[in-house]
Amino acid sequence: MSSDDQTLPDEEIARLAVMRRLSMGTAHAVNNALTVAMGEAGFLYEDNKENPEIVEACQAILSSVDRCARLTQAVLAHSNPTPTSGETGTDLVRAVRDLERWLREAIGSRNSLRVDAPDSLVLVAAPDHELELLIMGLVAFAADQTCGAADLLLRVETSEAGESAAIQLTVSCDELLDDFVASLEDPSRASEPRDRLLLRALRGQVAKRGGSWHAARIDPQSLSLIVRLPASD
Numbered sequence: 001m002s003s004d005d006q007t008l009p010d011e012e013i014a015r016l017a018v019m020r021r022l023s024m025g026t027a028h029a030v031n032n033a034l035t036v037a038m039g040e041a042g043f044l045y046e047d048n049k050e051n052p053e054i055v056e057a058c059q060a061i062l063s064s065v066d067r068c069a070r071l072t073q074a075v076l077a078h079s080n081p082t083p084t085s086g087e088t089g090t091d092l093v094r095a096v097r098d099l100e101r102w103l104r105e106a107i108g109s110r111n112s113l114r115v116d117a118p119d120s121l122v123l124v125a126a127p128d129h130e131l132e133l134l135i136m137g138l139v140a141f142a143a144d145q146t147c148g149a150a151d152l153l154l155r156v157e158t159s160e161a162g163e164s165a166a167i168q169l170t171v172s173c174d175e176l177l178d179d180f181v182a183s184l185e186d187p188s189r190a191s192e193p194r195d196r197l198l199l200r201a202l203r204g205q206v207a208k209r210g211g212s213w214h215a216a217r218i219d220p221q222s223l224s225l226i227v228r229l230p231a232s233d
Contacts, residue, residue, distance in 0.1 A: 036064045089123035089232025092156050092165050095131040103136070107143035107152065117156040122165045123232035126209045137202050138169055138225065141195065145180035146173045164211075164228050172222035184215035184225055 040057040047053055096117055104113050124131070135154075142152060150173035158165045183190035187199035206213050211229040218224055 037061050090126055090128045090131055092122040092124050092131065092167065092229075093117045093120070095128060096135060096154060096156055096167075099132060099135055103139050103154070106136070106140050107150075110148070111143050111146070111150045111152060113139070113152045113154065115154050118158075122156055122158055124165050124209075124229040125232045126205075126211075126229055130205055130209070134202055134205060134227065135167065137198055138167075138227070141198060142169060142171050142180075142225075145177055145183075146171065146175075148174055158231070159228075162231060164230050166226050166228040168227075169225045170218070170222060171225075174221060176217070176221065176223060181215070181217050181223055184223070 040061050043057050044054060047057075096115060100113075100115050107113055139152065139154065143150065150171055153168075153170040153172075155168040155170070156165065157168060179189065179191045183195060183199060187196050187203060190196040190199060203213050206227055206229070209229055211227060213225075213227050215223065215225045
């Protein structure tokens with residue numbers, strides 16, 4: 001059996017892949033926070049406790065710890081999600097907005113993320129935990145595949161007739177890896193087995209809900225992935 005044979009349901013594979021990225025992000029955040037904490041703690045001991053700089057040092061420590069806490073909470077929240085009925089419509093806009101802060105943390109400081117979504121409800125025929133895995137997996141994968149700084153645009157849109165809604169992810173950077181573009185079109189062309197599993201799982205989830213997946217290069221520096229899902233009745 002090859003290393004990328006699927007022996008788990010698509011949803012479990014996607015969850016494991018997203019959890020790996022969450023854990024990596026948490027590890028980096030903890031390391032950075034500890035570095036800041038140790039440096040600021042030195043000032044705390046060296047300075048007089050009545051010195052107003054102590055206040056600033058404490059604020060810096062708390063800020064870093066809070067960042068770690070939010071990432072850790074994301075790991076806990078998504079390690080054992082409570083499934084909801086696939087027949088119940090889920091607001092795609094809310095799913096994107098609720099994840100926006102985590103997404104910015106996950107892609108790293110070198111990359112930027114912009115979200116463009118309507119103010120109205122956009123209900124799709126998929127449970128919330130599947131939408132979360134789809135959004136998290138796509139954005140984290142895209143950030144991992146770019147060379148240097150990248151600009152990511154995550155857009156939610158509906159069809160004119162209202163029968164479907166789409167998540168459109170546009171990635172722009174100075175150099176797009178050929179493997180990145182090819183793997184979005186065909187997961188078997190991904191260079192890493194874990195990426196093949198993730199993309200196959202995400203595409204499998206989309207197909208299970210009667211959706212479609214289309215990736216295309218816009219120009220040498222940008223590409224667009226459109227995932228379309230049926231609207232909820």
